[in-house]
Structure formats: C-alpha cells, structure tokens
Amino acid sequence: MTTNAPAYDAMISHVRQTTALAQAAGLLDWDQETVMPPRGASLRAEQAAALEDAVHARRTDPRLGDWLDTLDPTTLAPEAARNVTLIRRSYERATRLPAELGAAMARASSRGRITWSRARAAGRFADFAPALKEMLDLKRQEAACIAKDGQSPYDALLQDYEPGMTADRLIPLLESLRAPLSELRAAIADARAHVPQPEGHFPADRQLALSRLLAPVLGYDLDAGRIDLAVHPFCSGSGGDVRITTRIDESDPLGCIYSTIHEMGHALYEQNMPEDTLLEPRGRYASMGVHESQSRMLENQIGRSRPFADWLWPRFRDAFGAAGLADADALYRAVNRVHSGFIRTEADEVHYNLHIIMRTALERDLITGALEVDDLEDAWNTRFEADFGIAVPNATQGVLQDIHWSQGLFGYFPTYSLGNIYAAELFAAMRTQIDDIDGCIARGELRPLLDWLTGNVHRHASAMEPEALIEQAIGHKPTAAPLIAYLRDKFGRLYGL
Amino acid sequence: MTTNAPAYDAMISHVRQTTALAQAAGLLDWDQETVMPPRGASLRAEQAAALEDAVHARRTDPRLGDWLDTLDPTTLAPEAARNVTLIRRSYERATRLPAELGAAMARASSRGRITWSRARAAGRFADFAPALKEMLDLKRQEAACIAKDGQSPYDALLQDYEPGMTADRLIPLLESLRAPLSELRAAIADARAHVPQPEGHFPADRQLALSRLLAPVLGYDLDAGRIDLAVHPFCSGSGGDVRITTRIDESDPLGCIYSTIHEMGHALYEQNMPEDTLLEPRGRYASMGVHESQSRMLENQIGRSRPFADWLWPRFRDAFGAAGLADADALYRAVNRVHSGFIRTEADEVHYNLHIIMRTALERDLITGALEVDDLEDAWNTRFEADFGIAVPNATQGVLQDIHWSQGLFGYFPTYSLGNIYAAELFAAMRTQIDDIDGCIARGELRPLLDWLTGNVHRHASAMEPEALIEQAIGHKPTAAPLIAYLRDKFGRLYGL
Incomplete structure (x- = not known):
C-alpha cells in the first residue's frame, strides 16, 4: 500500500x-x-x-x-x-x-x-x-x-510477548485460576480413577499418515504448508508457507496427534492473516497469548472434546486397531487423563496452568528483586508442593526443567496461560453463535468454527492491541471464568466429581 | 584469520x-x-x-x-x-x-x-x-x-564464470574439439549400431536407494549432505552442508544414477575445501569450469568407465533385476550409447561439446555485434546441420531450448566444455600417478582417486587462478588433446571404428 x-x-x-x-x-x-x-x-x-x-x-x-x-x-x-x-x-x-x-x-x-x-x-x-x-x-x-x-521492569519485559499487558491485570487474572485448579487437581487425585491409555506398537508412518489426515478437517492447507519431524514440535512461517513439525513416539500415538493439532492451530492463524499485509507490522500476529489461544483451542476445546473423539475414533482404529480401547468414549477418556507429574510440557489441562502461574510469580519476583537466584530452588520446591501436592524429587524435574530463563525469556511463560484463558473465552463466545457446534465437530465439519476464528481473530492480525482484539471477539473484558467453568464441567463429569 | x-x-x-x-x-x-x-x-x-x-x-x-x-x-x-x-x-x-x-x-x-x-x-x-x-x-x-x-566485451563477461580466461585462449581450445568430434559423431552414426537400454519399470524408491548407495563409494558424506528430488538436478551449499538433488523417471533408471553421480562430483569439491576459509574469497571454488571438471570426471571418466560398470552391475541388478541387460558389459554399452538429437541436456559425451562450441561462437558474435538477434535462428540452424548432420525441426528443439540467454548468462556456456577438457586432463594426470586405477574403480575403492582430487584441486580452493590451478595439477598448460584421445579411444572401441 x-x-x-x-x-x-x-x-x-x-x-x-x-x-x-x-x-x-x-x-x-x-x-x-x-x-x-x-x-x-x-x-x-x-x-x-x-x-x-x-x-x-x-x-x-x-x-x-x-x-x-x-x-x-x-x-x-x-x-x-x-x-x-x-x-x-x-x-x-x-x-x-x-x-x-x-x-x-x-x-x-x-x-x-x-x-x-x-x-x-x-x-x-x-x-x-x-x-x-x-x-x-x-x-x-x-x-x-x-x-x-x-513502566515497571516486569511490565517492560512483558511487552515483547504480550503488547499492552501489565502485571496489574495479568497477575490477578492468573491468580484467579490458582485455587480452583488446585482444588480440581486434588479432587481428581482423590478419585483415584484408572484411565487406560492406548497400548501397542504405533508405527511412525501410520502416525504421520494420521497427522496428514487431520489437515483437511482442521483447515490446515497443505498446499501452503508441510509436516515434518523435529525433536520439539513447532510452527514456522506465514501466509502461503506455514510449516509445522510433529514428534513421534512409537509406543504412544497421542503425543503425535495432539502436538499436530496444537501446531495446526498456530498454523491456521498464520495461514489466514490477509496476504497483502503479511510483511507489515499491522499484518503480523497480535501477541504470543493470542497465538497460543488458537493452538490451545484446536488442541483442547475442539481436539480433546467428546464429539471430536467420535470423529477421531474410526480413523484411529483404521490406523492402529483398537489398541486396547473399547470405543470413542474410551479414547475420549484416554486423551483427557489427568495425572500428577513434575514436568510442564507433559502436563494435562488441569495441571498445566498451575505450572505457569507458579513460574510467572517466581520470574516476576526475580525481576523485581523480591526473590534472589540463590533462593529460587527452595521457592520453587515450596510452591510446587503447595500447588501440586507432591514434593519435587530433584532439580532436573523441578527448577531446571525449562530452558526459558537460561535464554533470558522473562515474561514469556504467562502467555501460555493467557492463551488458555483466551481460548476458553473465544470458544464460549463461538458456541453461542454457531448452531450445533458439537455436531459439527463430531462430523468433522469444522468450517463454521474455522470461519468464526478467521473472521474474529485471524483476519484482524495486529489491527488492534491483543486484549482489545479478544474483547471485540467475545464482547467483554476477558476473565478466567470460562476456562474454570470449562475445566470443572469437563473433568467433573469425566472423574465423577 | x-x-x-x-x-x-x-x-x-x-x-x-x-x-x-x-x-x-x-x-x-x-x-x-x-x-x-x-x-x-x-x-x-x-x-x-x-x-x-x-x-x-x-x-x-x-x-x-x-x-x-x-x-x-x-x-x-x-x-x-x-x-x-x-x-x-x-x-x-x-x-x-x-x-x-x-x-x-x-x-x-x-x-x-x-x-x-x-x-x-x-x-x-x-x-x-x-x-x-x-x-x-x-x-x-x-x-x-x-x-x-x-578487455573485449565478451572477455569482460567471461570473468564472472571463468576468472582469467580470455576468448583468445578459449575459442581456439574449443574449436580444436570441433572437427574431431564432428568426425567421431559421423563415424558412429555410420556404424548404425543398436545399443539396448534397460527396459521395464524402475520404482522411485529403489532409484533413490541406489542413489544413496553411491554416496559412500564416491566419497559424498551424507552427514554433510542430503539427496532430494527436484525438476533439475543441482548441487547447493558448502562445507558441512552440501546438498544435491536428483530426478527420477520410472521408465529410465540411468538418468537418476548419472545425474546423481554428476552432482556428487560437484558436492565433493564443496565438501572438501578447507573448512576454516569457507567464508573467504580464497576459500571458494576456483571457477565454473573447474567445478564442472569435478562433476564431469565423476560422471564420465569414472562413472561411465568399463571398470565402474563392473561395480555398478550387481547393485543395479539387486535394485531392478537385469532389465533386459545381459551383463556388466551390456550396462557399460547402455550408459555410453551415442545417439543423435537436438537437445543439449540429453546429449552424450560425443555430442555434448558440439552443442557448447556452437553456443559459445554464437553468443560471442551476439556480444561483439557480428551477429544480430534477428539472424540468430538461421545462424543456429545452419551451424547445427553442419556440425550434427541433421536439420533442426523447430525452434523449441533448436535456438529456444536453453534458458541461459533469457537470463543474461552470456559467457556461461563455455565453462561446460572447459570442465570436460579439464576433467580429461586431470584424469590423464591422475592415471599416471595412481597404481591400478581401473582395479580401484572396479572394486569401488575410489579413495586414492578422491584423495588425488582433493589434494590437487579441492583443497586449493581459490588460492590460484583456475587455469594455474589446473596447470599445477597436470604439469602443463591444458589442451583438448586428452579429451579427444579419451573419446576416440572409448567410442572407437565401443563402436568398432
């Protein structure tokens, strides 16, 4: 222009x-x-x-x-x-x-x-x-x-990842998740349910083939993208060339499926921004939090939903056989298993944000000087036990597990949870505007959902500040309430709470 | 440094x-x-x-x-x-x-x-x-x-591809090939020999597998390279990352094998220059002609030699079956079939340089003004019939076949023939210095040959001007005589001349 x-x-x-x-x-x-x-x-x-x-x-x-x-x-x-x-x-x-x-x-x-x-x-x-x-x-x-x-030092650093966000709004938003999630986590642990996982050998080529099968359903255009293998799944590129990677473990097919869906969520955002402004600042993605909202919604609100299990189950069985699962319902339970653990990247939907809230509090204290590096390990372990109910056995599974701080990425962690909060808000808004959303998902007819996301999020790119973009899409200031309600409802039913 | x-x-x-x-x-x-x-x-x-x-x-x-x-x-x-x-x-x-x-x-x-x-x-x-x-x-x-x-205009343009070369030396060198090649071509045509080609279906995956099998024998390090498919084979990169591409025609396995060998010749040069000077001008390849000498020697003097057919035949048979060929000798004949045609990129060793000599003369006349664009098609057709003994049927198979001039690449064509001349000179010199070179090739033990090339060509990179580099390697000023002798000897025997 x-x-x-x-x-x-x-x-x-x-x-x-x-x-x-x-x-x-x-x-x-x-x-x-x-x-x-x-x-x-x-x-x-x-x-x-x-x-x-x-x-x-x-x-x-x-x-x-x-x-x-x-x-x-x-x-x-x-x-x-x-x-x-x-x-x-x-x-x-x-x-x-x-x-x-x-x-x-x-x-x-x-x-x-x-x-x-x-x-x-x-x-x-x-x-x-x-x-x-x-x-x-x-x-x-x-x-x-x-x-x-x-600007406070932590707010200044936040701007690299979430323009316009301040700790004044961010911290209460995240902290409002903490008690409900900690309670939900404890209740699920008390239920002591055994949730079977798929068992057997899952050949790499069939996992990749199933990944490629997901593309047309989820709206990821393979003429403008490609799927490769990498140690850590990621999404790269924009417009007509948005590539994702996935990872394969031949004893566990779910990791590949759900990291593929996650990265396809990122890829949809990149593929659907207006082509003519891809090189202009207003034509790029709004923030890390908004980006993550797209990947998390595709992965969780859609990909780990009961109706999606109906769509996935016959394709899963064609690829791998039943793998010890009885039916679509068993697959739904398997992909939503809640299990306690120490590692963020392996965490389920209930535990994940607890990891983030804790890291955000700790890194902010480090930046402000309220916490010194020499006290970090103790602070980590104390806080972890309080929120997760288990004691950290060693630093490898504790304070040393993430690469971020070693790279100077302070202010990055909270965008993961912001993404989850935005995803729940956007999905709740979308549900009120699309007829029979569950039926659409169960039939693999996601076009109305994808069009809603493109119209309300993708095509705006950076025309507005990220929070304003979300507010315009959902009609109010975003809160954690829809995420809490979604998690309580879903896992309450699953674990008979 | x-x-x-x-x-x-x-x-x-x-x-x-x-x-x-x-x-x-x-x-x-x-x-x-x-x-x-x-x-x-x-x-x-x-x-x-x-x-x-x-x-x-x-x-x-x-x-x-x-x-x-x-x-x-x-x-x-x-x-x-x-x-x-x-x-x-x-x-x-x-x-x-x-x-x-x-x-x-x-x-x-x-x-x-x-x-x-x-x-x-x-x-x-x-x-x-x-x-x-x-x-x-x-x-x-x-x-x-x-x-x-x-400097003359054509000499000025030559410098982009062949530093130090001048038309005064280049043109007589190329023209000295013209009559001997034209005579050899005519004699082979008169012999009217039928040379069977491999027949059948040659699956893409087996062609690719055979390509990869060539790498260790020809010294191409796959830890510092990779083989992919592309419309036009090429070599790209340097040092620890030198990639080649190949092409696959499922009705003809020889195209893939020989374009792979050709590109591996380029790749050896790039992989074997000293690592610490790869980013300095003296650490890059000497010229297009020297680069082409490496690919052509690997492809022709080595890859299309009688002893290499002994090495290749059992691997070929393992991959594809006999495909209508009786033995290693039949494979040797098949990969050296001389056939008349109009297209440079499909030309055999006898015809190839005739294409180049003609293009070099025409492009030089265009640059000097001795030939005008409006007269180019006639000039092409007249010269082609004189050198090749057949009449050009249309511009697609004639003056329009190559992309080079449309891209402004004037002075590029002669480096192909310089590469062939240098390859023959280098191979003749190497033969005098390596014991039982034919036995080495037949056993697929190319290490002495590769070490000779690395020591005499690759490792010098651009320490000298290209012609001086070749002169130092062979001990005299390069001429077309070894190439003529090689072609006369090889094709004289093959066609009973």
Missing part, C-alpha cells in the same frame, strides 16, 4: 524488507531443526548470525527515526497510522537497548544454554545459578533501558 | 558476513526447488529479493573501497593478499555497474524468463526476439561498464 506521504512509503518499504529478512532467518531455523545435515551446524551459526545482524541493523537504522519524526500520523489512513504506531514501538524498543548490552545478552544466552543443559543433566541448580544471576542482571538492565512512562 | 592490519581484519569480517548472507540466499533457493509448499512462491520472492539487496549493498559498500585503499598488500601474508586481490576484483566489478543498469537487468531477466518460456512452448523464436534484444543491449552496456584494461 502506498500513500501520499513519501516518508511513510519509504519507511514501510524498508520495514517490509526487514520483515522479509526476518522470515528468511525463520526459514534457516526451520531447516536446522528438520532437514539440515548434522555437520552443517557451524556454518549455519555464521549464516544465522549474519542475518540477525542485518535485521538488527535495519531495525535500528537511524532513517527510521527520521521518517518517524517527519510523519504526521493524523494525515494518514488508519491502517497506515497503525503501522506507524507499531514501527515506532519497535524502533524505540530496539534503540533504547545499548548495542553492548544486546551483545552481552546474546553471549549470556549462548553460554546459558550450555550451562543450563549441563546443570539439568547433573540435576544441580548450583551449577546453573551463576549463569542465571548474570542473565538476570542483564535482564534487569534491559528492563531499565526499555521501560517507558514509569 | 586475523592479521596486524586493522583494515584487513575489518574488511575480511565484512566479507565473511556477506558470504554467509549469500549462503543463506542459496538455502532459500534450495528450499524453493525441493520442499517449499506450492503457495509459498510469492512470499519467497520477497524474501529472496530482500536478501539479494542486502548482499548487493554489502558488496558495493563504500567502506570496502576505503579498506582497499588503505591496505598495502605487500605487508600481508600471501593468503591475506590473495583475499585482497579477489575482494578488489569483486568490488570493482560490483561498483562499475551502475545501480540503474543492475536493476534494469534484474527486470529484464525476470520478464525474459516468462517470455522465453512462452516462446519455447509455442516454438516461435520471433516471440522471444524482442526480449533477447533488450537483454543483449543491456549485456553490451554491462560489458562496456565492467571491462578493464582494454
């Missing part, structure tokens, strides 16, 4: 090229995780670093400052003005960070990954503590540099 | 990053030709263009001029001085071309591809002539800009 403002046109052309370069960097990452030969890593590191430098140089290019100074946003169309807002935000964020601090963080992150990985293998938090202290010190400095208008 | 010259260190660091970015661009190309989803093309075009712009901006960065002005090469170690020579050459080449001319050529190339493709489908040269005139006009302007020290 061009306007009558030459400074805008020059600026948006610059920004579009920068985004295209950042996408090229994303492709290098995808390649490294999926198809790159083992010996390619060292040269790839040089290529990725060169591309990152080029993108960073463009994001801090002083011409951006000049263009922004020259422009009068009130003379621009709203779409262009929105781009200007987002470009100004990104430029100020990038230029407020001194280059030396950015470089120090990159080095600390690179070292931190190695230190964390070794400490986790050894199960010794003390081995990781010095690296975490260094990273935390850098993050505090970063927060001080980038904070604007009296 | 760092030195005591700060200007050199800054410059080489800049150049290394530029090379890494260019490699990232290469990965985008590989991805597009192999795994990219169909709908990814338009966004990919933006990404590739952004990366190309970034690379071009770095190659013409005025700081390069400052660094080059500051440096005194006589104070540098020979390796650093060689880098300076190559950087100066590239910088001067890049900055002599006005930006508007570069942009006009990019547009003409993009339009030319479409025009050429349509004209070829319609078989009408007149449809392509205007686009070719425009491109030729731009290439003449380009040659005038980049020519230095009284």
Whole structure:
C-alpha cells in the first residue's frame, strides 16, 4: 500500500524488507531443526548470525527515526497510522537497548544454554545459578533501558510477548485460576480413577499418515504448508508457507496427534492473516497469548472434546486397531487423563496452568528483586508442593526443567496461560453463535468454527492491541471464568466429581 | 584469520558476513526447488529479493573501497593478499555497474524468463526476439561498464564464470574439439549400431536407494549432505552442508544414477575445501569450469568407465533385476550409447561439446555485434546441420531450448566444455600417478582417486587462478588433446571404428 506521504512509503518499504529478512532467518531455523545435515551446524551459526545482524541493523537504522519524526500520523489512513504506531514501538524498543548490552545478552544466552543443559543433566541448580544471576542482571538492565512512562521492569519485559499487558491485570487474572485448579487437581487425585491409555506398537508412518489426515478437517492447507519431524514440535512461517513439525513416539500415538493439532492451530492463524499485509507490522500476529489461544483451542476445546473423539475414533482404529480401547468414549477418556507429574510440557489441562502461574510469580519476583537466584530452588520446591501436592524429587524435574530463563525469556511463560484463558473465552463466545457446534465437530465439519476464528481473530492480525482484539471477539473484558467453568464441567463429569 | 592490519581484519569480517548472507540466499533457493509448499512462491520472492539487496549493498559498500585503499598488500601474508586481490576484483566489478543498469537487468531477466518460456512452448523464436534484444543491449552496456584494461566485451563477461580466461585462449581450445568430434559423431552414426537400454519399470524408491548407495563409494558424506528430488538436478551449499538433488523417471533408471553421480562430483569439491576459509574469497571454488571438471570426471571418466560398470552391475541388478541387460558389459554399452538429437541436456559425451562450441561462437558474435538477434535462428540452424548432420525441426528443439540467454548468462556456456577438457586432463594426470586405477574403480575403492582430487584441486580452493590451478595439477598448460584421445579411444572401441 502506498500513500501520499513519501516518508511513510519509504519507511514501510524498508520495514517490509526487514520483515522479509526476518522470515528468511525463520526459514534457516526451520531447516536446522528438520532437514539440515548434522555437520552443517557451524556454518549455519555464521549464516544465522549474519542475518540477525542485518535485521538488527535495519531495525535500528537511524532513517527510521527520521521518517518517524517527519510523519504526521493524523494525515494518514488508519491502517497506515497503525503501522506507524507499531514501527515506532519497535524502533524505540530496539534503540533504547545499548548495542553492548544486546551483545552481552546474546553471549549470556549462548553460554546459558550450555550451562543450563549441563546443570539439568547433573540435576544441580548450583551449577546453573551463576549463569542465571548474570542473565538476570542483564535482564534487569534491559528492563531499565526499555521501560517507558514509569513502566515497571516486569511490565517492560512483558511487552515483547504480550503488547499492552501489565502485571496489574495479568497477575490477578492468573491468580484467579490458582485455587480452583488446585482444588480440581486434588479432587481428581482423590478419585483415584484408572484411565487406560492406548497400548501397542504405533508405527511412525501410520502416525504421520494420521497427522496428514487431520489437515483437511482442521483447515490446515497443505498446499501452503508441510509436516515434518523435529525433536520439539513447532510452527514456522506465514501466509502461503506455514510449516509445522510433529514428534513421534512409537509406543504412544497421542503425543503425535495432539502436538499436530496444537501446531495446526498456530498454523491456521498464520495461514489466514490477509496476504497483502503479511510483511507489515499491522499484518503480523497480535501477541504470543493470542497465538497460543488458537493452538490451545484446536488442541483442547475442539481436539480433546467428546464429539471430536467420535470423529477421531474410526480413523484411529483404521490406523492402529483398537489398541486396547473399547470405543470413542474410551479414547475420549484416554486423551483427557489427568495425572500428577513434575514436568510442564507433559502436563494435562488441569495441571498445566498451575505450572505457569507458579513460574510467572517466581520470574516476576526475580525481576523485581523480591526473590534472589540463590533462593529460587527452595521457592520453587515450596510452591510446587503447595500447588501440586507432591514434593519435587530433584532439580532436573523441578527448577531446571525449562530452558526459558537460561535464554533470558522473562515474561514469556504467562502467555501460555493467557492463551488458555483466551481460548476458553473465544470458544464460549463461538458456541453461542454457531448452531450445533458439537455436531459439527463430531462430523468433522469444522468450517463454521474455522470461519468464526478467521473472521474474529485471524483476519484482524495486529489491527488492534491483543486484549482489545479478544474483547471485540467475545464482547467483554476477558476473565478466567470460562476456562474454570470449562475445566470443572469437563473433568467433573469425566472423574465423577 | 586475523592479521596486524586493522583494515584487513575489518574488511575480511565484512566479507565473511556477506558470504554467509549469500549462503543463506542459496538455502532459500534450495528450499524453493525441493520442499517449499506450492503457495509459498510469492512470499519467497520477497524474501529472496530482500536478501539479494542486502548482499548487493554489502558488496558495493563504500567502506570496502576505503579498506582497499588503505591496505598495502605487500605487508600481508600471501593468503591475506590473495583475499585482497579477489575482494578488489569483486568490488570493482560490483561498483562499475551502475545501480540503474543492475536493476534494469534484474527486470529484464525476470520478464525474459516468462517470455522465453512462452516462446519455447509455442516454438516461435520471433516471440522471444524482442526480449533477447533488450537483454543483449543491456549485456553490451554491462560489458562496456565492467571491462578493464582494454578487455573485449565478451572477455569482460567471461570473468564472472571463468576468472582469467580470455576468448583468445578459449575459442581456439574449443574449436580444436570441433572437427574431431564432428568426425567421431559421423563415424558412429555410420556404424548404425543398436545399443539396448534397460527396459521395464524402475520404482522411485529403489532409484533413490541406489542413489544413496553411491554416496559412500564416491566419497559424498551424507552427514554433510542430503539427496532430494527436484525438476533439475543441482548441487547447493558448502562445507558441512552440501546438498544435491536428483530426478527420477520410472521408465529410465540411468538418468537418476548419472545425474546423481554428476552432482556428487560437484558436492565433493564443496565438501572438501578447507573448512576454516569457507567464508573467504580464497576459500571458494576456483571457477565454473573447474567445478564442472569435478562433476564431469565423476560422471564420465569414472562413472561411465568399463571398470565402474563392473561395480555398478550387481547393485543395479539387486535394485531392478537385469532389465533386459545381459551383463556388466551390456550396462557399460547402455550408459555410453551415442545417439543423435537436438537437445543439449540429453546429449552424450560425443555430442555434448558440439552443442557448447556452437553456443559459445554464437553468443560471442551476439556480444561483439557480428551477429544480430534477428539472424540468430538461421545462424543456429545452419551451424547445427553442419556440425550434427541433421536439420533442426523447430525452434523449441533448436535456438529456444536453453534458458541461459533469457537470463543474461552470456559467457556461461563455455565453462561446460572447459570442465570436460579439464576433467580429461586431470584424469590423464591422475592415471599416471595412481597404481591400478581401473582395479580401484572396479572394486569401488575410489579413495586414492578422491584423495588425488582433493589434494590437487579441492583443497586449493581459490588460492590460484583456475587455469594455474589446473596447470599445477597436470604439469602443463591444458589442451583438448586428452579429451579427444579419451573419446576416440572409448567410442572407437565401443563402436568398432
């Protein structure tokens, strides 16, 4: 889109090229995780670093400052003005960070990954503590540099993942989940139900074939995407090229199915944003929380629903046989088994947010200085036992389990739970507007649901701030109530509470 | 490598990053030709263009001029001085071309591809002539800009593909092949031998499996590479990540086998250059001709040799059965069938260079102005009948068959034949230095041959000019004599001449 403002046109052309370069960097990452030969890593590191430098140089290019100074946003169309807002935000964020601090963080992150990985293998938090202290010190400095208008340090960091969100709203939202989930968890544990899981050998090629079968039903366009294997499932790309990966365990078919569905949720968002603005800031995804709402809704509200089990069961049986399950109902129970455990990435819907609420509280305390790194392991273990009812046996299954903090990702964790909260809100709103939603899901006719998501979420991209986007879609400010109601209802029935 | 010259260190660091970015661009190309989803093309075009712009901006960065002005090469170690020579050459080449001319050529190339493709489908040269005139006009302007020290326009263009080569040496070298090859071709045609080809159905998976079986024997390291399918076979990457593609026709297994061997020849060169200088100019391949010598030697002097047929035959039979061939000798004859035809890419060893010699003469006349575009089709057809003994039936099988000129690739064609000439010279030299070379090939023990190539060619990368590199390896100035002798001997025996 061009306007009558030459400074805008020059600026948006610059920004579009920068985004295209950042996408090229994303492709290098995808390649490294999926198809790159083992010996390619060292040269790839040089290529990725060169591309990152080029993108960073463009994001801090002083011409951006000049263009922004020259422009009068009130003379621009709203779409262009929105781009200007987002470009100004990104430029100020990038230029407020001194280059030396950015470089120090990159080095600390690179070292931190190695230190964390070794400490986790050894199960010794003390081995990781010095690296975490260094990273935390850098993050505090970063927060001080980038904070604007009296923003708190944690709020400043949050903006990278959830623009517009503040701890004042975030923390009460998350904490309102804590007691209900902890109670639900305890009640389910007390019920001591045995929930059979599929048993047998589940060949990789059949798992992959079933993954591909999910694509047309869930609306994932394989002409604009592909499914590959990777150690950690992820989604990469945008528009006409949105790729997902999945993982395969030949003794457990559910991991592949549900990580595929999860990533397809992310992919739908990316495939359905308007094609003509994919390289503009207003044309990108709204936030990590909104992104996660799309993946979690597809995975949980839809994929782990009773009607979806009706659709899935005959396909599951065609692929693998009954695998010890009696019927669609048994499959529904199997995919919703609640079991206590220590690891976030293996957690079910009831436990998952408890993990996040705890990490969010701890990382905020680390950033504010209310908690010191030397006290982190104790704080983790105490809080874990209070919320989960079991004692952490070692640091590997406790405070060392996640890579995030070693990489300086403070403010990232809460977007997982925001995604769950938004997913429940969006699904509840959608249910009131679509006739026979359960019948649609059971028949694998998801088009009305997908169209609703595209119309209310995907196609808006970043036209609004993320919370405003959700509010417009659901008609009120989002709360945790629909998520709590959904979980109580679903697991109350499943476990006869 | 760092030195005591700060200007050199800054410059080489800049150049290394530029090379890494260019490699990232290469990965985008590989991805597009192999795994990219169909709908990814338009966004990919933006990404590739952004990366190309970034690379071009770095190659013409005025700081390069400052660094080059500051440096005194006589104070540098020979390796650093060689880098300076190559950087100066590239910088001067890049900055002599006005930006508007570069942009006009990019547009003409993009339009030319479409025009050429349509004209070829319609078989009408007149449809392509205007686009070719425009491109030729731009290439003449380009040659005038980049020519230095009284260089002829065609010599100036040659430098992009074969540094140091001039038409004065190139043309007599190629023309010395013309009469012997034309005579050999006629003698084989007169012999009217029937050479059976493998017959049957050759499943894609078995062709791919056989391709992978070739890797360890030919020294292609699959831990530093991979084999995928693409419409046109190619080799991409360097060092620890060198990927090849192959093509599969289920009615003909030889196309896959020999294009795989050809690309593995390119890949060996890329995999075996010294790892620590892969991002420096002196650490890249010497020229297109030298690159092609590696692929052609592996494909022809080794892959289509009688002893290699002994190695290949049992593997071929295991994969496909006998397919109507009696024994290794029949396979040897099948892979060396000489047949008349119009298409360069389908040509055998006897016809191939006749195609190239003709194209080189025609494109040189186009650049010098001795031939006008309007007369090109007639000139092509007349020359073709003289050299090949058959009349061109239409432009699709004649002057429109190759994409090169539509893309402005003038000076590229002769490197194919230079590769064949160098391959024959190198193989003849290697034969005098390795005991029982035929026995090694028959047993699939190619290590002595591969070590010879690595020691004499690969590991030198661009330490010398390409012709000097070949001269050092063979001990004299290269001529076409070994190629003529090789072809006369091989095909004389095969066709009882």
